[in-house]
Amino acid sequence: MSTVPxxxxxxxxxxxxxxxxxxxxxxxxxxxxxxxxxxxxxLDVMLRFDINLxxxxxxxxxxxxxxxxxxxxxxxxxxxxxxxxxxxxxxxLADTALGQIGVVMFxxxxxxxxRFDTDQLPDGTLTxxxxxxxxxxxxxxxxxxxLAPGQVRRGLRLTRDLMPGLEAFVDHLDHDTFxxxxxxxxxxxxxxxxxxxxxxxxxxxxxIHREFAPGGLLYNRLxxxxxFRRPGAHETVRGxxxxxxxxxxxxxxxxxxxxxxxxxxxxxxxxPEAPW
Numbered sequence: 001m002s003t004v005p006x007x008x009x010x011x012x013x014x015x016x017x018x019x020x021x022x023x024x025x026x027x028x029x030x031x032x033x034x035x036x037x038x039x040x041x042x043l044d045v046m047l048r049f050d051i052n053l054x055x056x057x058x059x060x061x062x063x064x065x066x067x068x069x070x071x072x073x074x075x076x077x078x079x080x081x082x083x084x085x086x087x088x089x090x091x092x093l094a095d096t097a098l099g100q101i102g103v104v105m106f107x108x109x110x111x112x113x114x115r116f117d118t119d120q121l122p123d124g125t126l127t128x129x130x131x132x133x134x135x136x137x138x139x140x141x142x143x144x145x146x147l148a149p150g151q152v153r154r155g156l157r158l159t160r161d162l163m164p165g166l167e168a169f170v171d172h173l174d175h176d177t178f179x180x181x182x183x184x185x186x187x188x189x190x191x192x193x194x195x196x197x198x199x200x201x202x203x204x205x206x207x208i209h210r211e212f213a214p215g216g217l218l219y220n221r222l223x224x225x226x227x228f229r230r231p232g233a234h235e236t237v238r239g240x241x242x243x244x245x246x247x248x249x250x251x252x253x254x255x256x257x258x259x260x261x262x263x264x265x266x267x268x269x270x271x272p273e274a275p276w
Contacts, residue, residue: 014036014039014169014172014173019036019172019173020173020174020175021072021095021099021101021173022072022073022074022093022094022095022101023071023072023095025037025069025074026069026070026071026072026074033067033069034065034067037067037074037076038053038065039165039168039169040076040091040162040165040166040169041065041078041089041165042089042158042161042162042165044161045078045088045089045156045158045161049080049088049111051064051078051080053065063079063082064078064079064080064081064082065077065078065079072094072095073092073093073094073095073104074092074093074094075090075091075092075105076089076090076091076092076093077089077090078090079111080111081111084111085115086109086111086115086152086153087107087109088108088109088111088156089107089108089109089158089162090105090106090107090108091103091105091106091107092104092105092106096179100175100177100178100179101170101173101175101178101179102178102179102180102181103166103178103179103180104181106159106180108155108156108158108159108162109152109153109154109155109156110153110154110155110156111153113153113154114145114153114154115152115153116138116139116141116142116145116147116151116152116153117135117138117152118130118134118135118138118139118142118147118149118150118151118152119135119152120135121133121135122135129149129150129183129184130149130150130245131183131252139228139242140227140228143227143228143238143242146238148184148186148237148238148241148242149184149186149241149242149244149245150183150184150187150245159190159194160194163194163195163260166178167260167262167263170262171262171263175262176261176262177259177260177261177262178259178260178262179199179257179258179259179260180196180257180258180259180260181256181257181258182256182258183253184241184244184245184253185205185208185237185240185241185244185245185253186237186238186240186241186276188201188205188256188258188270189237189270189271189274190237191258191260192266192268192269192270194260194265195260195261195264195265195266195267196258196259196260196266196268197258197259197260197261197266197268198256198257198258198259198268199257199258199259200255200256200257201255201256201257201258202268202270204255204256205256205270206270208240208244208249208270209270209271212234212240213234218234218243218248218249219234221243221248222234222243222248226246228242228243228245228246228248229243229246229248235275236274236275236276237271237274237275237276238276240271
């Protein structure tokens with residue numbers, strides 16, 4: 001893997017106007033491709049963990065940021081040390097069928113926090129974020145530690161810092177909008193707060209809010225029948241998300257797609273004044 005020499009160079013490569021898609025970036029020579037994707041890395045995190053990708057002579061530094069391109073998608077992973085079990089940042093981007101930019105996966109971890117094996121069973125079988133199978137014991141531990149569904153570690157409160165860089169990246173590719181499909185209820189609420197609007201699923205989110213109100217269908221199902229359906233869980237974003245993850249709706253959380261217009265905050269709010 002080539003090291004990344006500067007932060008300024010990616011902007012020059014993007015500003016040249018010849019790149020409009022993930023597939024075109026992936027077709028660049030490896031060094032240029034890596035420089036382009038480096039512009040998505042948040043500088044404050046690089047400083048906090050003393051990550052310097054300019055140390056060309058240091059093989060350990062060059063292995064911290066990996067770029068795994070496919071034909072029309074790319075997976076980016078940033079670690080604070082080469083042997084880290086989980087990345088600080090994992091970001092997967094792809095070209096959509098209509099030639100737009102989509103965020104397929106977005107994960108932020110605090111490597112200094114405790115780990116909860118919600119992503120695997122005791123025998124190592126993957127849970128796929130709890131959507132295929134669940135490690136209930138670890139999910140309970142994670143919930144009680146203040147994590148949300150799908151998290152294996154506490155986050156870095158980094159999402160808001162990453163969004164301007166992602167918007168600039170999309171803008172450099174001459175797009176004014178990009179898309180994301182939240183994996184869980186709390187993800188959708190977080191993206192609302194960052195200015196996203198709904199392509200699909202606004203009615204579903206409004207229904208969830210309405211039915212978690214006292215007397216509603218979901219509110220009445222917070223009966224303590226599982227650790228994730230405790231009375232009072234409707235009061236917080238995390239509480240609702242764990243209940244939804246636990247199947248309180250009777251169906252999985254799916255069919256929600258959001259979009260962000262560059263430089264515009266949509267102002268959508270489906271859970272007003274909600275504590276996290």
